[in-house]
Amino acid sequence: MTTFFKPEQTFLSGSKTLSRDYYLLPDFFAREIGQIFTRSWFCAGHVSRIPNAGDYFVLDAYGESIIILRDQKEEIHAFYNVCRHRGTHMCEETEGRFSKTIQCPYHAWTYSLDGKLIGAPLMKDVADFNKEEYPLHAVNLYVWQGFIFLNLASSPQPFEQVFQPVLDKFEGWNLPLLKSARRIVYDVKANWKLIFQNYNECYHCPPVHPQLAKISPFTSGENDLISGPFIGGYMSIEGASSLTLSGKVCALPVGDLAQEDYQRVYYYSFSPNMLLSLHPDYVMFHTIWPQSPTQSLIHCEWLFHPEAFGRADFHPEDGIEFWDITNRQDWHMCELSQIGVASRVYQPSPYSPREALPAAFDKNYLQIMNQEQ
Numbered sequence: 419m420t421t422f423f424k425p426e427q428t429f430l431s432g433s434k435t436l437s438r439d440y441y442l443l444p445d446f447f448a449r450e451i452g453q454i455f456t457r458s459w460f461c462a463g464h465v466s467r468i469p470n471a472g473d474y475f476v477l478d479a480y481g482e483s484i485i486i487l488r489d490q491k492e493e494i495h496a497f498y499n500v501c502r503h504r505g506t507h508m509c510e511e512t513e514g515r516f517s518k519t520i521q522c523p524y525h526a527w528t529y530s531l532d533g534k535l536i537g538a539p540l541m542k543d544v545a546d547f548n549k550e551e552y553p554l555h556a557v558n559l560y561v562w563q564g565f566i567f568l569n570l571a572s573s574p575q576p577f578e579q580v581f582q583p584v585l586d587k588f589e590g591w592n593l594p595l596l597k598s599a600r601r602i603v604y605d606v607k608a609n610w611k612l613i614f615q616n617y618n619e620c621y622h623c624p625p626v627h628p629q630l631a632k633i634s635p636f637t638s639g640e641n642d643l644i645s646g647p648f649i650g651g652y653m654s655i656e657g658a659s660s661l662t663l664s665g666k667v668c669a670l671p672v673g674d675l676a677q678e679d680y681q682r683v684y685y686y687s688f689s690p691n692m693l694l695s696l697h698p699d700y701v702m703f704h705t706i707w708p709q710s711p712t713q714s715l716i717h718c719e720w721l722f723h724p725e726a727f728g729r730a731d732f733h734p735e736d737g738i739e740f741w742d743i744t745n746r747q748d749w750h751m752c753e754l755s756q757i758g759v760a761s762r763v764y765q766p767s768p769y770s771p772r773e774a775l776p777a778a779f780d781k782n783y784l785q786i787m788n789q790e791q
């Protein structure tokens with residue numbers, strides 16, 4: 419039995435916003451890359467992006483270029499996009515399909531889709547050269563509920579251990595089977611933490627999202643995950659059947675849902691880069707890619723039941739447009755915040771009790787940043 423709390427019930431009184439350095443200084447950003455992003459499990463995308471053998475996409479993540487692909491045996495792998503010969507960046511496209519191999523464009527070293535070096539012209543003339551010793555550098559990978567998670571650490575904490583609080587939480591939502599209908603990339607001039615803080619409260623909903631606030635009362639939120647790297651809960655849908663422009667459901671239910679889930683949207687943020695929003699008829703997820711202290715790319719994708727596609731009652735745009743409008747309203751507020759916190763007069767200020775989750779996000783963030791390295 420899951421216990422839910424109103425935000426004000428779990429609010430740590432006295433919580434204040436972060437100081438401006440955290441949103442501005444390149445030194446802090448470098449520490450975040452070193453202490454958070456290159457040590458954590460982060461979401462690279464959903465398996466439905468590479469449905470067939472040979473399909474791949476290339477991700478720029480925290481200064482690294484990574485190829486994520488499905489091999490001939492349907493297994494998913496991630497490799498650094500770095501040739502083992504002279505280090506050349508091999509794959510320039512952002513997505514596509516490999517025939518059966520990956521070939522470096524420079525001197526044609528060739529790798530199988532599971533990363534083995536299988537061709538290296540003239541290298542047999544090199545004494546002691548052994549192809550087995552030069553596979554592509556693999557990235558730690560774990561597929562959880564259809565989402566591909568990667569970790570750049572040399573020996574990361576096991577995924578199941580880190581994700582223990584949510585490991586079995588979304589059974590019934592069919593997440594591994596869902597198919598993507600749309601992906602939008604937003605370029606937002608705001609620090610990545612402002613985006614997490616914004617996602618985790620609806621105190622801003624009446625002024626910022628009149629459309630959303632009309633069908634999902636901003637005070638209806640209750641949270642079951644209230645501290646640590648995974649936080650969130652649900653909000654009610656009232657006077658509508660889903661969060662869509664029409665207010666009607668736009669597709670088949672995504673899963674075998676409990677009765678109450680048809681009138682709820684669940685919102686969870688997984689530090690350091692994923693936001694997962696579960697609606698009765700679609701699942702939206704964001705991944706956040708910090709580019710600098712003041713800029714973030716946000717990938718947003720909408721997933722639907724595989725059998726919904728092609729049916730007469732499938733209107734994905736109804737949900738997608740609803741959230742595209744809402745996303746842009748949020749990003750605009752994050753950009754205004756970024757400008758304001760850069761001012762010399764900005765000081766940490768009290769959070770409201772409705773902002774229990776942003777306060778919890780900051781607390782978890784500071785704990786990691788202040789850990790002895």
Ligand code: FES
Nearest residue numbers: 501503504522525
């Ligand atoms: S750098 Fe890739 S084959 Fe030479």
Ligand SMILES: [Fe+2]
Nearest residue numbers: 616626627748
């Ligand atoms: Fe919002």
